[in-house]
Amino acid sequence: MTTHPIRVRKAAVLGAGVMGAQIAAHLINANIETLLFELPADEKDTNANVIRAIEKLKKQEPAPLSIVSRAIYIEPANYDQHLERLGDCDLIIEAIAERLDLKSQLYERIAPHLHDQAILASNTSGLSISELAAAVPESLRARFCGVHFFNPPRYMHLVELIASEYSDATMLNTLETFLVTTLGKGVIRAKDTPNFIANRIGIFSMLATMHHARQFGLGFELVDKLTGSLIGRPKSATFRTADLVGLDILMHVIQTMQDNLADDPWHGFYTAPDWLSKLIKKGSLGQKTGKGVYQKQGKEIHVLDPDRETYRLAEQEVDGEVEVLLKQKDTVARFAALRKHSHPQAQFVWAIHRDLFHYCAVQLEFIANNARDLDLAVRWGFGWQQGPFEIWQSAGWNAVLDWINEDIAAGKAMAAVAMPAWVQTIGQQRPIQGVHAPEGSFSPATGEIQPRSSLPVYRRQLFPDRLIDEQPIYGETILETEELRLWHTGDEIAIVSFKTKKHTIDNAVLRGMEEAITTAENHFRALIIWQTEPPFSLGANLQKATERPKTEMPPSALDDFIRKIKKSAQATILKAAHSLDMADVLMAGKLAEVETMIAHFQQTSQHLRYCMVPTVAAVDGLALGGGCEFIMHCDRAVATLESYIGLVEAGVGLLPAGGGCKEFALRASQQAVESDPFMHLQHYFRTVAMAEMAKSAEQARALSYLSPSDVIVMNRFELLHVAKMQALALAEAGYRPPLRPREIVVAGATGIATFKSNLVNLLEGKFISEHDYLIGSKIAHVICGGDVVAGSCVDEEWLLGLERAAFIELLATEKTQARIAHTLKTGKPLRN
Incomplete structure (x- = not known):
């Protein structure tokens, strides 16, 4: 049933x-x-x-x-x-x-x-x-x-x-x-046990971290640097997470474990540290009270010194050798080196993992149905990249088990309890050493591998969140290049997925897209753009389209900025506005090649709009710059709620030139019918000029990046299923592409003048700079259809030409170049 x-x-x-x-x-x-x-x-x-x-x-x-x-x-x-x-x-x-x-x-x-x-x-x-x-x-x-x-x-x-x-x-x-x-x-x-799964494991991990921080004499801010992104956990790590959750809430969860787990071998550690109790008594509960483990004093971050019961500047750093070790990609080698390394920081990281693995192995049969449930609970509830068993398995199940047993025997572990028998058995009798296999995950209750849930709802998750040793098969390949893959799953729907970093779009991707669209038109009923993991796309990547000259250019500070900025999440967003790779273009002085690529981008956007099969953008995560423009040119978008969509180019001194400005001008004309399109353009102009990024799919709809007919899904793992249903519905309805508009009514010179007068007021009020005024004026020029009489009719090619020209004009200015350079250096926009 x-x-x-x-x-x-x-x-x-x-x-x-x-x-x-x-x-x-x-x-x-x-x-x-x-x-x-x-x-x-x-x-x-x-x-x-x-x-x-x-x-x-x-x-x-x-x-x-x-x-x-x-x-x-x-x-x-x-x-x-x-x-x-x-x-x-x-x-x-x-x-x-x-x-x-x-x-x-x-x-x-x-x-x-x-x-x-x-x-x-x-x-x-x-x-x-x-x-x-x-x-x-x-x-x-x-x-x-x-x-x-x-x-x-x-x-x-x-x-x-x-x-x-x-x-x-x-x-x-x-x-x-x-x-x-x-x-x-x-x-x-x-299972109905105290704190259930995620809090049981997550809070134990925090308690073990606090215990070993004291044991090895490490400051709280240093512990957070060691237990955050360096080991695949959120940047908030341990003590910042405690502040975010609320120290009183943390205390309550610890108390629940203390009150209800008297027979637990680790019961002695289910006690709040003295410093935590004292902070709570003072009303210092973390972020919600402005003071907890951390406190902001002016522009400086201070951290609690538990021995002195005062705050000091947070300045302890990770040892250079230990940082290099933690960044080693080979997990087996990394854990072997951690255990052998004599530095207290390395020993600390090994100890918190050792006791976590030990705890999970002993508790698994009591709190969860299988190892998959425990790992996914910790990943989904605490934001870890991998669950405890996944980390253990990737580090070498039997080797890590031997090390844990040695430390238990030597009295180094937090509890003297022996490992369960099943831990040794699965490391010796199964083809895969560990708890996770392609067919499922180990369940201590049955002693067997337990497959995923058979509830019908999970059939909608064509590619669910996978664990270690689960390798999804993404259908049958139709065509594939280094940058892009076109594939299908046997249902007459072609799916195109990018292979570039952050799914950026370069000339090779554009060529692949053109071929993918043509192939879909000739052999399939629909085409979906879907990435195997987020983001959807961070926009245009101009570097490959405009390779450097063969003669090597002298190194510059800008090159250093590029290397640094690749580590910055904020700069990754701005990369969508062509910032990172545009710096290479500027140094090579190839503006003509940039214009050629922009023209190619516009051509691909138009092909998406007018091809003979329905096109659907399946959006999850960031979709910025050119990625947003692809969405705007598809027949339908299906977006997860947590999709962050926007034309953000103005933030680095540019404007959208992959058809985004043209699209807004077209929509204003269609909405106006016989009236003046200017009243509709005001909303679109503000969206582009302010580089607004929607912080949800719902907000993207309000900003007109998504249309009223686009679909929002709540579960990202159901995204492809829903996108396929939308594509089939369009195909079943006897799909035909929209007719190319012959007459786009534009606001012309009158609209430009009105926008400019508003910009002048902002300029005189010192709300914007002169360069902001120039950028806004260029956007107004394009979105109003250029210097023509208000009410004039133009076509799409006219508007696309205006986009290209304005983009290049802005790119050639020193202030836009300075904005790009500053963004690369700091990860923040420049007001100049």
């Missing part, structure tokens, strides 16, 4: 605290009407507490709402006046304080108001679901379970689904389907 998603017409969240309010926001992101309950305030305004929580959502960063205007759809409610409104809700998520008595009282109070199919779920982070279920009225127990979201709920992929002994199996399956597709989450079925 097919499991269908729950028809959640309306939901309620009980508790408007940090998590409750953000869960409500994400339900609204998914177009689910949501009631948000809180205790009543004073008699005059009983909903004041909820309203304050909703207002806070509008200002929070990172933004809980996909677009601020959605906040209006969260309906405020309180327990004294509005309990009867729960009768309209199909899903109720409780997110109040972590106290069994308070939750029990609330369940008893709301139960009479729920309809007989409604699901009640607790967002508890660690309380026993079975104990909570016992407090639920008997008629409701089969429809009660735990759904543990991670903070922030919009962005963290993980939701742990926890059954009680009473939970109905069909209810759990349908709820999982809803969480995966409608809310876009990665669902892990956790």
